[in-house]
Amino acid sequence: MTKEITLRKLRGHKHAHLVVITFSLLFVAIIWTALSTQMQTAKAAVSTETSVQFGKSLFAEGCSSCHGLQGEGTTDGPSLIGVGAAAVDFQVSSGRMPMATQGIQAMRKDPVYSEEEIAALAAYVATFGPGPAIPTDEQIDYTGADIGLGGELFRVNCAQCHNFAGQGGALTEGKYAPNIDLATPRQIYEAMITGPQNMPVFSEESLTPDEKRAIIAYIMALREVPNAGGLDLGRYGPVTEGLFAWTFGLGILIALAIWIGIKAK
Amino acid sequence: MSVKQSRKARALNWADDRFGGAGILRTAMNKVFPDHWSFMLGEIALYSFVILLISGTYLSFFFVPSMTEIVYNGSYVPLKGVKMTEAYASTLDISFDVRGGLLMRQIHHWAALFFLIAMTVHMLRIFFTGAFRRPREVNWVIGSLLLILGIVEGFAGYGLPDDLLSGTGLRITEGIMLAIPVVGSWVSSLVFGGEFPGTEFIPRLYIVHVLLIPGIMLALIAVHVLLVAFHKHTQFPGPGRTEKNVVGYPLMPVYMAKAGGFFFIVFGVTVFMAAIATINPVWMFGPYVPNAVGAGSQPDWYMGFLDGSTRIMPAIEFTLINYTLSLNLLIPTLVLPGIMFTLLIFYPWIEAWATGDKREHHLLDRPRNAPTRTALGVMALTFYGILWISGGNDIIAVAFGLSINAITWTLRFGLFILPAIAFVITKRICLALQRRDRDKLLHGRETGQILRLPHGEFIEIHAPISEKEKAKILSKVDIEPLALPPATDRDGVAVPQSFRKRLQAKVSHFYFGDNVPKPSAAEIEAAEHHLQEIAENVEAPSH
Ligand code: HEM
Numbered sequence: 001m002t003k004e005i006t007l008r009k010l011r012g013h014k015h016a017h018l019v020v021i022t023f024s025l026l027f028v029a030i031i032w033t034a035l036s037t038q039m040q041t042a043k044a045a046v047s048t049e050t051s052v053q054f055g056k057s058l059f060a061e062g063c064s065s066c067h068g069l070q071g072e073g074t075t076d077g078p079s080l081i082g083v084g085a086a087a088v089d090f091q092v093s094s095g096r097m098p099m100a101t102q103g104i105q106a107m108r109k110d111p112v113y114s115e116e117e118i119a120a121l122a123a124y125v126a127t128f129g130p131g132p133a134i135p136t137d138e139q140i141d142y143t144g145a146d147i148g149l150g151g152e153l154f155r156v157n158c159a160q161c162h163n164f165a166g167q168g169g170a171l172t173e174g175k176y177a178p179n180i181d182l183a184t185p186r187q188i189y190e191a192m193i194t195g196p197q198n199m200p201v202f203s204e205e206s207l208t209p210d211e212k213r214a215i216i217a218y219i220m221a222l223r224e225v226p227n228a229g230g231l232d233l234g235r236y237g238p239v240t241e242g243l244f245a246w247t248f249g250l251g252i253l254i255a256l257a258i259w260i261g262i263k264a265k
Numbered sequence: 266m267s268v269k270q271s272r273k274a275r276a277l278n279w280a281d282d283r284f285g286g287a288g289i290l291r292t293a294m295n296k297v298f299p300d301h302w303s304f305m306l307g308e309i310a311l312y313s314f315v316i317l318l319i320s321g322t323y324l325s326f327f328f329v330p331s332m333t334e335i336v337y338n339g340s341y342v343p344l345k346g347v348k349m350t351e352a353y354a355s356t357l358d359i360s361f362d363v364r365g366g367l368l369m370r371q372i373h374h375w376a377a378l379f380f381l382i383a384m385t386v387h388m389l390r391i392f393f394t395g396a397f398r399r400p401r402e403v404n405w406v407i408g409s410l411l412l413i414l415g416i417v418e419g420f421a422g423y424g425l426p427d428d429l430l431s432g433t434g435l436r437i438t439e440g441i442m443l444a445i446p447v448v449g450s451w452v453s454s455l456v457f458g459g460e461f462p463g464t465e466f467i468p469r470l471y472i473v474h475v476l477l478i479p480g481i482m483l484a485l486i487a488v489h490v491l492l493v494a495f496h497k498h499t500q501f502p503g504p505g506r507t508e509k510n511v512v513g514y515p516l517m518p519v520y521m522a523k524a525g526g527f528f529f530i531v532f533g534v535t536v537f538m539a540a541i542a543t544i545n546p547v548w549m550f551g552p553y554v555p556n557a558v559g560a561g562s563q564p565d566w567y568m569g570f571l572d573g574s575t576r577i578m579p580a581i582e583f584t585l586i587n588y589t590l591s592l593n594l595l596i597p598t599l600v601l602p603g604i605m606f607t608l609l610i611f612y613p614w615i616e617a618w619a620t621g622d623k624r625e626h627h628l629l630d631r632p633r634n635a636p637t638r639t640a641l642g643v644m645a646l647t648f649y650g651i652l653w654i655s656g657g658n659d660i661i662a663v664a665f666g667l668s669i670n671a672i673t674w675t676l677r678f679g680l681f682i683l684p685a686i687a688f689v690i691t692k693r694i695c696l697a698l699q700r701r702d703r704d705k706l707l708h709g710r711e712t713g714q715i716l717r718l719p720h721g722e723f724i725e726i727h728a729p730i731s732e733k734e735k736a737k738i739l740s741k742v743d744i745e746p747l748a749l750p751p752a753t754d755r756d757g758v759a760v761p762q763s764f765r766k767r768l769q770a771k772v773s774h775f776y777f778g779d780n781v782p783k784p785s786a787a788e789i790e791a792a793e794h795h796l797q798e799i800a801e802n803v804e805a806p807s808h
Contacts, residue, residue: 151347164559168663170659170663171669174671222343228367228548229367239561239566242565244542245382249375249379250383253379260527260530
């Protein structure tokens with residue numbers, strides 16, 4: 001009887017709902033943590049054992065036709081021995097691989113594989129031989145990195161191919177350095193440590209991890225800072241400016257010269 | 266002397282007594298100005314120059330022409346803490362921290378592009394209409410010098426901010442200086458005050474940019490405009506327009522009002538461009554450091570043809586004993602523009618010599634009536650255009666997904682083949698237009714009305730052309746090619762033919778050999794008579 005009364009009393013208490021919510025949140029949190037730890041361990045297990053297996057089957061299906069079953073390479077694709085997980089993550093997450101058409105250069109497009117599949121492929125290819133691993137979240141965390149330094153390093157190391165604003169540029173024989181506006185911080189880091197295609201590898205000696213993060217911070221800042229002064233005209237430099245002046249500017253001026261001639265009559 | 270004078274009149278009289286301006290002013294005010302939109306091109310150039318003076322003066326209040334290194338601490342975040350020269354830092358300050366600074370910089374730079382565009386197009390108008398002929402040859406030379414100085418002035422301005430692009434340009438300039446045979450390194454160290462880039466160059470360039478060249482240009486522009494007033498303006502042929510008169514508006518007030526209004530239009534368009542479109546974003550290029558270079562490093566458009574000639578020039582270098590002769594820089598950047606500008610400056614005399622035409626001309630040629638000149642002009646433009654495109658070969662490669670090597674080879678061949686093709690085609694078109702003009706005079710214009718004659722034949726009705734058009738077509742001056750001097754004298758003795766005379770006759774034939782002569786007065790009369798008859802025939806049945 002008394003028990004019932006207290007419960008009812010409690011239920012009737014004006015802060016009862018607060019207490020209930022707090023307890024249920026706590027409960028959910030505990031369950032969640034427990035589950036997610038379990039999931040993480042499961043994931044880790046997968047990446048060391050099943051993930052490689054999973055990756056192997058994905059690789060056989062989607063990549064081996066060009067790269068060979070053991071990643072030894074064929075006439076259609078280079079050997080992947082020692083390229084490391086980072087190269088796979090870069091190539092597949094940027095949609096370059098699997099290569100769609102035999103062209104001069106694989107192009108960026110929407111990725112074909114999901115995140116887990118990419119991780120599996122990377123884990124599998126990593127077993128071919130030692131190579132750069134996928135950078136961790138801490139490695140690519142560029143908060144607080146020196147943007148000014150990043151800009152200097154970018155201009156000395158990257159601008160000659162990717163242009164001063166990362167808009168891309170021509171290399172020889174129809175090859176090109178692409179626009180880097182869409183690359184994620186992880187992909188930027190991976191591009192630097194794996195050197196895809198004609199891009200050089202930037203080792204720890206040539207650019208320290210801190211310097212790499214500074215470069216990432218600069219690239220991100222370029223995207224965030226609004227363009228000063230009006231339309232950016234593609235950020236290609238004087239060529240587009242000249243075209244704009246000759247077509248748009250001269251066009252308006254001549255039209256107005258004709259108009260004022262008619263007006264004066 | 267009891268006549269009351271208004272205060273203004275008294276003031277003017279006072280001035281006239283002392284400076285005697287009334288006479289000059291009266292002649293100037295009585296001048297008339299013919300009307301055609303293409304006569305405004307020179308004005309766009311003039312007004313852009315004024316805009317450059319005004320905006321440049323504003324910039325000079327804030328720009329610091331110094332190569333002293335400092336650490337940037339202004340408001341553009343991505344460059345904070347970066348070492349740079351004061352020249353570059355002050356340009357950043359103008360862009361981000363000076364009120365109206367960025368707008369002024371952009372006005373200055375867009376005006377610079379317009380200035381050179383307007384001068385170029387103005388020059389083309391002069392060329393294709395033959396306005397450079399006697400008595401205006403000297404003004405043509407002044408104009409050419411202004412164009413060359415404008416290019417140099419623009420390049421100097423482009424070099425001032427000391428950003429990565431301008432530094433790259435200066436580095437190439439140094440390379441060009443070094444390529445001058447024998448004295449190259451001496452010239453370079455004189456100009457840069459020692460090793461490139463040194464600390465002397467920007468202050469020197471600054472004086473060249475804000476004082477030396479603008480001063481010379483101002484003087485030349487003054488002479489140029491005075492000469493236009495002195496020679497009076499040329500006009501296009503039309504009814505009542507002769508070599509002896511000028512048909513148009515009085516200079517005062519109609520033309521002055523028009524011109525004044527047009528100044529504000531040019532100013533307005535320049536400010537509008539500056540307000541909507543970024544030009545020369547130096548903050549993105551970063552400060553100049555010798556070991557950095559950006560893809561797509563191009564100069565402004567007016568230097569583009571030299572950049573292009575350098576890009577497509579095959580790499581040829583000789584080493585004589587221990588001295589390197591860099592033909593790969595020497596030819597495209599010094600020899601080639603040297604030849605181009607020499608031909609430009611002396612063209613009036615080249616043509617006068619070739620044609621033997623030394624008369625005065627105040628009526629303009631219609632381009633078709635000078636087919637060889639027109640074709641030569643288009644040929645030169647094609648040549649220039651290909652050099653220009655070559656300057657953007659990497660941008661074209663990226664934009665259209667082409668191989669830069671293929672583009673370069675195409676342009677190398679194109680540089681020699683396409684101008685020749687352009688010459689032939691242009692000349693053909695001009696001659697065809699001449700023939701059409703002749704037909705119009707003789708047979709009238711086609712009306713599109715078809716008539717069936719009584720015996721069943723179909724003919725198209727031709728109507729006489731308007732007086733205006735007739736006058737235009739009849740303005741053509743037929744020039745006979747110079748004949749070779751007789752090969753033998755009166756007694757049948759062979760005279761030695763001078764090489765010069767023979768060459769001149771050849772060139773003259775090249776200019777006028779295939780001219781389509783305009784019909785004679787008798788032919789026209791007969792033709793008009795004939796047209797009259799047809800018209801009467803046509804009208805008769807319809808009544
Ligand atoms: C006559 C033709 C002139 C041309 C074609 C010309 C062209 C240029 C160009 C292309 C620049 C680079 C601007 C930029 O940063 O984007 C420049 C900079 C500059 N010009 Fe001129 N300019 C002319 C006359 C003048 C005059 C008369 C003055 C001064 C009285 C002047 C003062 C300056 C200054 C101070 C700068 C550097 C400031 C800056 O770059 O923001 N300019 N000029």
